[in-house]
Structures are given as C-alpha cells and as structure tokens.
Amino acid sequence: MSSKYEAHWKDTSSLTMITLLLWFFFSIVVHAFGSSLNSISFLGFPLGYYMAAQGSLLAFVIIIFWSAGRQEKIDEKHGFDEKE
Amino acid sequence: MIQGKFVDNLPKVYGLYTGGFIVFILIMAVFEAMGMSASTIGILFVAFTIFIYAAIGWLSRTMAVDAYYVAGREVPTVFNGMATAADWMSGASFVAMAGGIFFGGHPYMAFLTGWTGGYVLVATLMAPYLRKFGCYTVPDFIGTRYGGNLTRFFAVVVLVIASFTYVTAQINATGTIASRALQIPFEVGVWFGLLGILLCSMLGGMRAVTWTQVAQYIVLIIAYLIPVFWISNNLGVGLFPHLSYGSAVSRITELEALHGLGMAATESFAGLQNLKVAHAFIPEGGAAAWKFISLAICMMLGTASLPHILMRYFTTPSVKSARKSVAYSLLFIFILYFSAPALATLSKLAMLDPELATGIIGKSFADVSSLSWIQNWSNVGFLAISDSNGDGILQINEFFLRPDVVVLATPEIAGLPYVISGLVAAGGMAAAMSTADGLLLAIANALSHDMYYKIIDPLADTKKRLIVARVLLIVIGALGAFIASLKLTSILGAVAWAFDFAMSGLFFPLVLGIWWKRANRAGALAGMFFGLVSGTAYLIYVAPAFMGNDPWMGIDNLRFGIIGASVSLVAMVVVSLMTEEPDEATQKMVDETRVPAGQPIIAQKQ
Incomplete structure (x- = not known):
C-alpha cells in the first residue's frame, strides 16, 4: 500500500494511543487509588467519590470530542477527508 | 411530514414535540389540582407517550432495504447521538441505577465508569471504521472482513446470545412499569409492553426506531432531570445540584454516624434491602480496587462490542459524522448518568435528615407508618418497615426497600405532586422501550440479513427479505416476552451478563479486524468460539444459580467476560499466526477501511 496510507495510519495510530492512555488513566488508574483520593476534598466532595460520580465521566466526554477533532485534522492533512 | 424534507426539519419537529410534551405535563398538573386521581394521571402519561411513539413508528414505515436496515444513512450527527443515548439507557440505567448507588455506594458506581468509558473505545477503535465499511449489521462486518459463512454464523450466534439476554431484561422492565402505571398484572404488562415496542419498530425498521428513540430520549431526560432539580431546591441543596451536592454527601456521612449505620438488621424481607x-x-486495599476496576473493564469492553449500539453508527451520512456522533451520544448519556448519584444522594438525604419534613429515620414509628407513600409501596411489597426493637422509633436497620424502585418512589418520598411520579413512570417506560427496540432490531436484522439473505437464500428479493425481517421481529419479541413473564433473572443481573457475553465473543474479532491486518479467518473463528465457550463455561462454574463455585481472583458471575475476552484474544492471535496471512485483497480492504475518504467497502447493491 502506498506511503500516503501508511503516513495517515501512523498519525491515526499515535492519536489513538494518546486517547487510550487518557482513557486508561481516567477509567482505571484513578479508581485504583479511590480510597486514598477520598481524603482530599474537591468542590465539597471527597475526591474519590467525585471521580466515580462525575469526574471520570466528564473526562470521557471531553476526550472523545477532542480526539474526534484531532482525527478530522489528520484526515484533512493527508487528503483522506470526505468530500461532501 | 416524515417523508423527504423531514430530515431537514428535525430541530423544528422535535422542538415542537418537546414543547407539546411540556404542555401535556402542565395539563396533567392542572388536572391533578382539579382532583384527578393519581392512577388516572399515571395511565394517561404512559398511554399518551406510547401513542406518540406508535404514531412515529407508523409514519416512518418503509419498504426500502436501506431505510429499513440503516435509516437510509441520513441521520444527522446530533440526532443520532440522542437516538443512541435512548438506545443505550435501558430500564437498568433509568430505573435501577440510582437505586443501586443508593444501596451499593461507591462499589456500584463502577457501572457509571464502565457505561461511559466504553464510548471512548467505540469512538477510537470501532465506530468510524465500521461506518466506512458500509455494513448493515455487525456480523456483516465480520463475515466480509474475514470471509466465509461460518464466521458470519458465529458472529450471529454471539450477537443473539448477548442481545437476547439483554432484551429479556428490558421487556421485563417495560412489564414492571406498565403493570404499575396501568394497574394490570405483570404477565399482561409484559405483553402490553411488547406490543408498544413492536408498533415502534415493525413497519419502519431502523428508520422508525431512530425517530422514536429521539422522541424517547426527550421524554426520559425530562423525566429524570425535573425531579432531581425540584428535590434539590426543596431540600435547599442548591439551584444546580450537580455542582453543590457535595455538602449533601458530607451531611449524609454525619447522619449515618448519628443513626448508627452498620447495625445488622434483625429481620429480612424477600427482595428488599x-x-x-x-x-x-x-x-x-487492592481487592476492593480490583473489584471496581474489573467490573468497569467488563462494562467498557462490553459497550464496545454490543451490536445494537454499534449499528446506530451505521446510520450517519459520513465517517466524520459517525465519529462526532459517538461524542454527542456520550454527552447525552452523561447528562443522565451524572444525575444518578445526585438523585441517590438527595433521596437518601430526604429520608435520613430528621431536620427535614421528609425525614423518616429516627422519627416515631406510628407517624411514619401512616405516611401515604409508605403505605402505597408496602402494599405492593416493594417496601417494608418494622419496629424490630420495639422502641417506637424507626431505626435505620428497620427500613427495607427494593433497590429498583428508588427512582420511581423518590418523587413521593420528597413530597412532590403525583404528576411527577406519572412523568417518571413515562420516562422509565421510554428508557426500557427504546433499548428493547434497538435490541430486537439488532437480533432480527442479523437473522434476516446475515442468516436468511446471506447464508440461506442469497437470491431473495427485497420484498421477501423485509417480510422475513418483520416476521422474525415478532417471533423474537414474543419469545423474549414469554421468557420475561417467567421472571427468571433480576433486571441488573441479566444486563451485566449481556455485556460479558458480547465482550467474550466479539470484542477482539472486531478490534483486530480493523487494527491488525494479519488477523485471518481461522483466527477470528477461534477467537469467537473459544471466547464465548470459555466465558460461558466460567459463568456456569461461578454463578450462584448454576454451580456456584468460589470466584477465581474475584472474577464473579458479573465479570466473566474477563475470562472470555482474554481467552478470545490469545486464541485469535495464536491461531492467526499459525495459519496463512490474509490475501492481498483483504489487506487492501483493511487499508481502505482505515481512511474516511472513498466508497464504502460493501458496495450498495440495492
């Protein structure tokens, strides 16, 4: 396959790696330390509780919007965006 | 008005619809003030909303294959987000989640993390590529990417097992709500619920389901949020509770100490907690953290493998909009999910705080037993209070409630007018119906498109295919309603199992099909087969309902997907590497799948 495809896939893969690292942090790492985080107060909430009730969820929403925007730029850069 | 220009007028149409629904709520409030009985209001709410969904279903009827399977691929980004959110949020999310948090506390919130975090995987690993592929169903992707009828057949089997487990729970939920709101026996409620579900989906397939799901999202989100805001302001927690309920959380911690939380109850009631x-x-400690994380992992990988969710992203006009649509889906889901712990907190505060008029714990037993909501819910066996120690005061260990009625009962607990309870019942109905619709359609489409058309009779004409699809929809729905009427599993148990089945059999065959060119047919077959078989075997080994053995490393029956998916990954990689790499045409197909530009992989043959 031509290098055009390879270059696009390389950029896409690294963006996906970064996105998955952020995902891993907010879905797993944060909750591995839930009990210790609970001694910190955030907006009046114990932080461990807050991350499970709101924090991680909000982070996921932001991650997906951000990642989708970045991916659009990658597609445009390599000329693979859809002509509408 | 549904035809042609309908798609261009969506904001206007659904704006009018939302306005109309709010007017309906106000009219009901006026009727209540004029003395209409609570049960009549409940009936009107449920009947009116089902009538609207059925009308949308009728107006969206179609005989075109593209419209039936993928809504003509013209659903705009934001509206597909709403439809997906309704498709996603089931009776379990709407009815059971806040109650689960109410009784289960932090460990239960692993479901919140799992059911939102999974969308990151859908957005980055799956949705845009499956949209580019241009398939009608999830097995369509597996069958085309790996080739061969056996791969397609295995994918159909996993899909049917996962989705059918799930749909039974949803029909169960519609039956529960219908029977409560319309005051009919549960067994009748189940069939009534099914009738509503079929009216939405049968005539118009994916197109009808899409437009009813948008309508259902609007009803369910209004029904969930109004009580949260109202109660928060009643209790003085703040105008926007999501930002300020931290104070309520710490107040509850004080009250728990005051009431002596943790004293074992001396009595017990079946089904009540x-x-x-x-x-x-x-x-x-590590064991508790692993419990949280392992459940979240199962729910996340399951989310990314459930066909009724993935197929929603086949309906967008482009790859770009499929990707953005995942983001909007999660935003709309987030609005309900971050309200669930707030609702659980407010509801608990209302009950525990003796300084509030609504507080019951620590109050005189005689006073509490004369409250009308206590009587209403204990009459149907969903609530019990008992003065176990005979001191004439209701203690915290003398109050028992069924977890999945917390959301339905909270408006009454907090002293809101009955019109809100009717609204909440309509919201719960919308949530359960929309998910059941999506699931039934996923099963019937896989059977009609992949089994019947692709494997059994590839020469069938359009009309015959769509008739087969509808007959299957009715048969599967009826089977689901029949099993639901037997009341075999609790709502939540069945839901978690569906995620575990889906991730055991489908997660790695889907992901590696896009992300690993070397993955081949033999590998995919091994991945699906050994994943599903090992997961199921482990489920039978640990589930209390079957062999009930001690879980290995804390992996209990809600988490058996961890075993299934791991085996699936190993089997798929090992077998793929042991056999020949895919031919050049397949590798080129994968390259094309990875870029948004160009024609879909599966050419439209209609």
Whole structure:
C-alpha cells in the first residue's frame, strides 16, 4: 500500500494511543487509588467519590470530542477527508 | 411530514414535540389540582407517550432495504447521538441505577465508569471504521472482513446470545412499569409492553426506531432531570445540584454516624434491602480496587462490542459524522448518568435528615407508618418497615426497600405532586422501550440479513427479505416476552451478563479486524468460539444459580467476560499466526477501511 496510507495510519495510530492512555488513566488508574483520593476534598466532595460520580465521566466526554477533532485534522492533512 | 424534507426539519419537529410534551405535563398538573386521581394521571402519561411513539413508528414505515436496515444513512450527527443515548439507557440505567448507588455506594458506581468509558473505545477503535465499511449489521462486518459463512454464523450466534439476554431484561422492565402505571398484572404488562415496542419498530425498521428513540430520549431526560432539580431546591441543596451536592454527601456521612449505620438488621424481607453501605466510603486495599476496576473493564469492553449500539453508527451520512456522533451520544448519556448519584444522594438525604419534613429515620414509628407513600409501596411489597426493637422509633436497620424502585418512589418520598411520579413512570417506560427496540432490531436484522439473505437464500428479493425481517421481529419479541413473564433473572443481573457475553465473543474479532491486518479467518473463528465457550463455561462454574463455585481472583458471575475476552484474544492471535496471512485483497480492504475518504467497502447493491 502506498506511503500516503501508511503516513495517515501512523498519525491515526499515535492519536489513538494518546486517547487510550487518557482513557486508561481516567477509567482505571484513578479508581485504583479511590480510597486514598477520598481524603482530599474537591468542590465539597471527597475526591474519590467525585471521580466515580462525575469526574471520570466528564473526562470521557471531553476526550472523545477532542480526539474526534484531532482525527478530522489528520484526515484533512493527508487528503483522506470526505468530500461532501 | 416524515417523508423527504423531514430530515431537514428535525430541530423544528422535535422542538415542537418537546414543547407539546411540556404542555401535556402542565395539563396533567392542572388536572391533578382539579382532583384527578393519581392512577388516572399515571395511565394517561404512559398511554399518551406510547401513542406518540406508535404514531412515529407508523409514519416512518418503509419498504426500502436501506431505510429499513440503516435509516437510509441520513441521520444527522446530533440526532443520532440522542437516538443512541435512548438506545443505550435501558430500564437498568433509568430505573435501577440510582437505586443501586443508593444501596451499593461507591462499589456500584463502577457501572457509571464502565457505561461511559466504553464510548471512548467505540469512538477510537470501532465506530468510524465500521461506518466506512458500509455494513448493515455487525456480523456483516465480520463475515466480509474475514470471509466465509461460518464466521458470519458465529458472529450471529454471539450477537443473539448477548442481545437476547439483554432484551429479556428490558421487556421485563417495560412489564414492571406498565403493570404499575396501568394497574394490570405483570404477565399482561409484559405483553402490553411488547406490543408498544413492536408498533415502534415493525413497519419502519431502523428508520422508525431512530425517530422514536429521539422522541424517547426527550421524554426520559425530562423525566429524570425535573425531579432531581425540584428535590434539590426543596431540600435547599442548591439551584444546580450537580455542582453543590457535595455538602449533601458530607451531611449524609454525619447522619449515618448519628443513626448508627452498620447495625445488622434483625429481620429480612424477600427482595428488599436495608441500608448497610456508607454513602461515600471507598473500601481500602487492592481487592476492593480490583473489584471496581474489573467490573468497569467488563462494562467498557462490553459497550464496545454490543451490536445494537454499534449499528446506530451505521446510520450517519459520513465517517466524520459517525465519529462526532459517538461524542454527542456520550454527552447525552452523561447528562443522565451524572444525575444518578445526585438523585441517590438527595433521596437518601430526604429520608435520613430528621431536620427535614421528609425525614423518616429516627422519627416515631406510628407517624411514619401512616405516611401515604409508605403505605402505597408496602402494599405492593416493594417496601417494608418494622419496629424490630420495639422502641417506637424507626431505626435505620428497620427500613427495607427494593433497590429498583428508588427512582420511581423518590418523587413521593420528597413530597412532590403525583404528576411527577406519572412523568417518571413515562420516562422509565421510554428508557426500557427504546433499548428493547434497538435490541430486537439488532437480533432480527442479523437473522434476516446475515442468516436468511446471506447464508440461506442469497437470491431473495427485497420484498421477501423485509417480510422475513418483520416476521422474525415478532417471533423474537414474543419469545423474549414469554421468557420475561417467567421472571427468571433480576433486571441488573441479566444486563451485566449481556455485556460479558458480547465482550467474550466479539470484542477482539472486531478490534483486530480493523487494527491488525494479519488477523485471518481461522483466527477470528477461534477467537469467537473459544471466547464465548470459555466465558460461558466460567459463568456456569461461578454463578450462584448454576454451580456456584468460589470466584477465581474475584472474577464473579458479573465479570466473566474477563475470562472470555482474554481467552478470545490469545486464541485469535495464536491461531492467526499459525495459519496463512490474509490475501492481498483483504489487506487492501483493511487499508481502505482505515481512511474516511472513498466508497464504502460493501458496495450498495440495492
């Protein structure tokens, strides 16, 4: 396959790696330390509780919007965006 | 008005619809003030909303294959987000989640993390590529990417097992709500619920389901949020509770100490639970953290493998909009999910705080037993209070409630007018119906498109295919309603199992099909087969309902997907590497799948 495809896939893969690292942090790492985080107060909430009730969820929403925007730029850069 | 220009007028149409629904709520409030009975209001709410969905279903009827299977691929980004959110949020999310948090505390919130975090995987690993592929169903992707009827057949089997487990729970939920709101026996409620579901989906397939799901999202989100805001302001927690309920959380922690939370109850009632877990407490140690994380992992990988969700992204006009649509889906889901712990907190505060008019714990037993909501819910066996120690005061270990009625009962607990309870019942109905619709359609489409058309009779004409699809929809729905009427599993148990089945059999065959060119047919077959078989075997080994053995490393029956998916990954990689790499045409197909530009992989043959 031509290098055009390879270059696009390389950029896409690294963006996906970064996105998955952020995902891993907010879905797993944060909750591995839930009990210790609970001694910190955030907006009046114990932080461990807050991350499970709101924090991680909000982070996921932001991650997906951000990642989708970045991916659009990658597609445009390599000329693979859809002509509408 | 549904035809042609309908798609261009969506904001206007649904704006009018939302306005109309709010007017309906106000009219009901006026009727209540004029003395209409609570049960009549409940009936009107449920009947009116089902009538609207059925009308949308009728107006969206179609005989075109593209419209039936993928809504003509013209659903705009934001509206597909709403439809997906309704498709996603089931009776379990709407009815059972806040109740689960109410009784289960922090460990239960692993479901919140799992059911939102999974969308990151859908957005980055799956949705845009499956949209580019241009398939009608999830097995369509597996069958085309790996080739061969056997691969397609295995994918159909996993899909049917996962989705059918799930749909039974949803029909169960529609039956529960219909029977409560319309005051009919549960067994009749189940069939009534099914009728509503079929009216939405049968005539118009994916197109009808899409437009009813948008309507259902609007009803369910209004029904969930109004009580949260109203109660928060009643209790003085703040105008926007999501930002300020931290104070309520710490107040509950004080009250738990005051009421002596943790004293074992001396009595027990079947199906009812007593408050035992501290609201914001997070257990220390690796085992507790692993329990949370392992459940979240199962729900996340399951989310990314459930066909009724993935197929929603086949309906967008482009790859770009499929990707953005995942983001909007999660935003709309987030609005309900971050309200669920707030609702659980407010509801608990209303009950525990003796300084509030609504407080019951620590109050005189005689006073509490004369409250009308206590009587209403204990009459149907969903609530029980008992003065176990005979001191004439209701103690925290003398109050018992069925977890999945917390959302339905909270408006009454907090002293809101009955019109809100009717609204909440309509919201719960919308949530359960929309998910059941999506699931039934996923099953019937896989059977009609992949089994019947692709494997059994590839020469069938359009009309015959669509008739087969509809007959299957009715048969599967009826089978689901029949099993639901037997009341075999609790709502939540069945839901978690569906995620575990889906991730055991489908997660790695889907992901590696896009992300690993070397993955081949033999590998995919091994991945699906050994994943599903090992997962199921482990489920039978640990589930209390079957062999009930001690879980290995804390992997219990809600988490069996961890075993299934791991085996699936190993089997798929090992077998793929042991056999020949895919031919050049397949590798080129994968390259094309990875870029948004160009024609879909599966050419439109209609």
